Amino acid sequence: MINKLESKIKRGPLMSWDISNPILTLATKTLADVEMLNGISMKNNWQVDFVKELSVGYQTLVLTDMNQNIVWVNGGFQSMTGYSPDYAIGKKPAFLQGPNTSEAIKRKIREGLSSGKRSSETITNYKKNGLEYECQLTIIPLVDSHQVITHYLALEREAA
Structure with missing residues (x-):
């Protein structure tokens, strides 16, 4: 799996522009996230192709358990x-919500996930500094070899 992603990274001599090449940076970030998730996946026996799942654009990843407690976030x-990862770990993602977070959108997300399906929505969240932002998220139920959902992975990015 990882070899597919590695093959997308430009090979050749290092040029000065490579250091800030957004494609190289994105591929390296995604590779690190895939490696981390594959390590966690082995412990939980998940049946998921993270290279495929992470091929869409995202800024951050949030992994929660079945009780919606955050167990891991990526560097983004x-x-x-x-908020620092240390602050987020153990909290529910709801700490990012506030007065303009739509109850209807939250309900749609819960309904989708309760039926075992992935859910994609745009929701209003709040940064640590209090500014609100539109967060495009896709939440993927992670299932083990018995097809039991054990965790959820949210791929998130700030809407343009």
Whole structure:
């Protein structure tokens, strides 16, 4: 799996522009996220192709358990929300919500996930500094070899 992603990374001599090449940076970030998730996946026996799932654009990943407690976030979480990973771990993602977060959207997400399906919505969240932002998210139920959902992975990005 990882080899597919590695093959997308440009090979050749390192040029000065490579250091800030957004495609190279994105591929490297995604590779690190895939490696981390594959390690967690082995412990939970998930049946998921993270290379495929993470091929869509995202800024941050949020992994929660069945009780919606955050168990891991990737490096993009702090730059998107202002909150450190240490602060987020153990909390429910609802700490990012506030007065303009739509109850209807939250209900749609819950309904989709309760039926075992992935859910994609745009929801109003709040950064640590209090500013609200539109968060495009896709939440993927992660299932084990017995097809039992054990965790959820949210791919999130700030809407343009």
